[in-house]
Amino acid sequence: METADLKLASDDDVAAASWIKPRLSRAFGAVTRHVPQGYAAYVRICHPAENDAGQQVTWSTVAAATGRQAHPTMQWHALVGSPDSLDMIGSLWPGDNPRRGELDPPTLATLCGALAPHTATPETCYFSLWEGHGWLPDGIPARVHHDYRSYILFTGPLHAAQQLGFHPRPDWFIPQSPNLFWPADQAWCVATEIDFDSTLVGGTSELVHQLLSEPALDAWPVNPDDSLAADADLINLIG
Template identity: 55%
Template sequence: MLRPVLDPTSAEWISPRLGGAFGAAGRTVPRGYAAYARLCHPAERDRGGWASWSEAAAETGRRAHGAMQWHALVGSPDPVNLTGSLWRGSPPGRGTLPSHTLTALLALLGDHTSASDAWFGLWEGYGWADEAALSRKHLDAPRLRHPGRDYLLFRGPLTSATELGWRPRPHWFEAQSPNLFWPEDRAWCVATEVDFDSTLVAGEEALVDALVKAPGLEAWRIESDTSLAADGDRINQLP
């Protein structure tokens, strides 16, 4: 079960390890790890079901690669509104992983840490946070501060990552995957930036190899300096 953390001091190791050029993966997930992966959030098809970015690329005549950008993949010059998109379904969600993807990721991450507890960061800007079952003491506690983002902190078993979210109605739970989380032993760190349609994972080589090979997940090996900026896709640029 998730427990609120009121003192962010023990979580302040990440911020000094963030940096690099605009758009670099290392501005979102800490540098200093042996390997990095980008987990692309799946897109929804117009007729139902999920599609990987590789499947979308095959259907739009583009090329899938680690630094691809969704708008370039679907033939749109507009990274925000996706004007002229060749994709008929919905684009990948930003800032959160679908529940089935998060569950699969957690199962894999659990095999690459010896810690029983993990830390979780939730971006403070979600409007529903004040209405969720968060205590006033927690909401008023000091934040974990990163460049451009501040987080509410929690601790608990790794599987409790699925507990974050809110209830718009009594029987309707809207899940929100953690924007930042890592195990007590810091064997890896995962970041889902609020504005990104992909999640970044930093860890050991074996973890990244497992992610890239995992069925049901679409992960690409990247570097901490790989640009994920809107203009970072140099392969699928429009003429």
């Protein structure tokens, strides 16, 4: 797991994660159950889907194809007309579903590029990885504990977010985006909950405006108390 840029957290580093838990809401499905309260603005980045030709597409493209409506708190299963939020039984979409629990590498790279100018500490960042990833080596302790998840903590510069992952063999690397990451100055925070097919970012209004303007990101403005639970899509109702 360790590289020249990414290392396991020390005791002092773990203390640097203590600010997050007190700022997490307990409201089920809420944006701020996953990314801390107190930021000026929040954005939801929907993970790309793929069409039947293997090309990445936005959720708006899918909504146009399925006769649904794209909106900030849309849910994928409702967008594709399935009553099943897990297995997508009866889906109207012929392509692949968005990834859950991780950003694909190009989207993560675009996000990190947009985040970098909005922190004074891009060389000192913290990356939390959910302890339940099956590929993690035995013996690495989870040292950051929230009410509903425990994480292994790493440190490094912002670009090291793209170094997390594993080697099934020496010539093959499978990346895994962080489940939670932030800079030392706490200027923003990014959360990719393992059960979600979207990523949440809290930060300044200027940062969120930039993310919403980035054509490579399928980004939507959300409020701290907005729900992203499976039943939150009240526009694309099923049945």
